[in-house]
Amino acid sequence: MAVEDERGPVAAPARVAFWNDPRYRALFFQILVLGGVILFGAYIVNNTLDNLERRGIASGFGFLSKTAGFDIQLTLIEYNEESSYGMSFVVGLLNTLLVSGIGIFFATIIGFLIGIARLSRNWLISRLAAVYIEILRNIPLLLQIFFWYFAVLRALPSPRNAISVFDSMFLSIRGLATPRPIFEPGFGYIVIAFFVAVAAAIIVAVWAKRRRDETGQQFHTIYASIGLVVGLPLAAAVITGFPLSWDYPVLKGFNFRGGMILIPELVALALALSMYTAAFIAEIVRAGIMAVSHGQTEAAFSLGLRPGPTLRLVIIPQALRVIIPPLTSQYLNLMKNSSLAAAIAYPDIVLVFAGTTLMQTGQAVEIMAITMAIYLSISLLISAFMNWYNKKMALVER
């Protein structure tokens, strides 16, 4: 080390021995880590190849095109016993996405309602919301799924005594029977009208924003958008003569025929997932709204904004900045938690692919790799989106 001496010139910095030089040290450690990882990987690959050879399992993805030979209880696309393992994978993936979508939809609604109720100045309402949150989020999700599936849905009446809602939906031990929409020719026009309306609404919004930036004139984009998005498809429906009818479920023998049957596994899983995640979303919403300081409200009031616009233009945009990142990770959790489906035999990707297909083919490495890769890529996609969003929404400070 360079030491300044009162007697004479400053000693030249001593040459550091190379094993004390941070640069060489860093290099050394990195080589060590890399070497360790590579050795470990090679060891595992070597063992795996050995074991596979001994068990006579051919590796590779050829099995995907072989005939699966098992049926799946719930399929969103054409699938039968003659379909390939690859098809069973697609069916499982779609089922995972289906239950995740339903779960996310209801979890968001319930979560926001409970979160706002938790902040209510009404003592009873806020207590009830707190009880909901504290009970639901401190009990394992798997237990909740079992509760809904084995304790509640198993206790439902037989189809003959099903609980009916408006004589069109029937809840029984066989699941929830709902009317199924039948799209008659001409329905495509309504869909086209809907997309045209959405495009028009976006154009109107862009135009309104530009006009506001230039002239300061307000335009009620929201009403125009609702009018467009509801009105155009409605008009198309009137012109084409309502090309949509419903196929109602009817009790025949011991079960319902026709309509759409939501299997109890799906109902239980969606219920448990959305109620469990809603407890977490409620806390996120509460924290987000509380994170906007009261000074913001007061400042908005002192600028002459009324409570409605204050909420819409000042509080919510700032609260959303806090809410959305953890909210997305809750959605991600919900999607990953939907893999608990395997425990109640809902045919999701884990049960169909990592379960049945793996048992039949024995291709453990390939199947686990595909399954994990699917979850991983969805997660990484969403986190990439989140990072982009965070950057966009982050406070721009001087």
Added chain:
Amino acid sequence: MADTTMVREPDEHPDLPPPATEVGVLGWLRHNLFPTWYDALFTLFGLYLVYLLLPPLIEWAFIKATWSGNTREACNPEGACWVFIKVWFKQLMYGRYPNTELWRINLAYVIAAVAIILLFIPGFRWKHWVGVFLLVVFPVIAYVLFVGGAFGLRPVETALWGGLFLTIVIGAVGIVMSLPIGVVLALGRRSRMPVVQAVCIAFIELWRGVPLITVLFMSSVMFPLFMPEGVNFDKLVRALIGVMLFSAAYMAEVVRGGLQAIPKGQYEAAEALGLSYWKMMGLIILPQALKMVIPGIVNTFIGLFKDTTLVLIIGLFDFLGMVQLAGTNPDWLGFSTEGYVFVAFGFWVFCFSMSRYSQALEKKLHTGH
């Protein structure tokens, strides 16, 4: 003038009591439940909800419930059959652990409880030693007690472990192991060495991106393939490794949040003092960072503890798995609801007290300005 005598001193004026609608029970009701007409509607709605849920629940769980007896015939079908819990209590708590050896588990519980109570006594002088005992000596004692095979203890294979005991073992091992691994991973992710950083990021994102169930599946079907011929891991050990790596990745992200929140000046000050990397981290950065993320750490612990229930999918009979097993017993079909309520209550007590403790700790350690 006589008029001036009419002017009263302020203190002669008797203070009127506040209006009855502003204070006391009535005032509280008015302010908290019925301030406006729509609040009143909400309150009535809430009361209706309570009325709908609470009385049937109390009636089922207490009034019409059966507490005594030994068979299902003793139960009132309209109420809860707590006899089910009573009959299966040993299995729910210890699994199929041999009856004559249960004292070993209980002894470990007692040692752990005493140590933890000592930790909570304020001003207890040898807290550090108790901590070291709990983290270093106790695991060895517990291992010897549970597994046996030494000191004349009968070996008990892990296939017999189960119930709440197994849940606590998995939870405790996961919690104790995931924090140090998580800290190392977080430091690696923040490291300036690109290779170390890349390895840590890949590891963390891999485990965080997949559901625990696939990790457990992987540990049960792929670990045997990874190991050389003849090496065979116990099923429980495989599950433990899976749980540990999974929660370590989550822990790493929590700790990283804390590391990022430490102002740069702290790092620079530590370096200016000439501290080495490990001294800087161990003495300056980590104590502050970990303190900052206590809520996140405890949340991860709670998540991990709840997630231990997933091991039943790979065939281990934990607390919840035991209820599932008991529910399939032909003599006790149809009593799973009681079992679920019991297990739910057990988990709730653990998780809720952990979250309350973390809130208290957060307040205690809060040294902000």
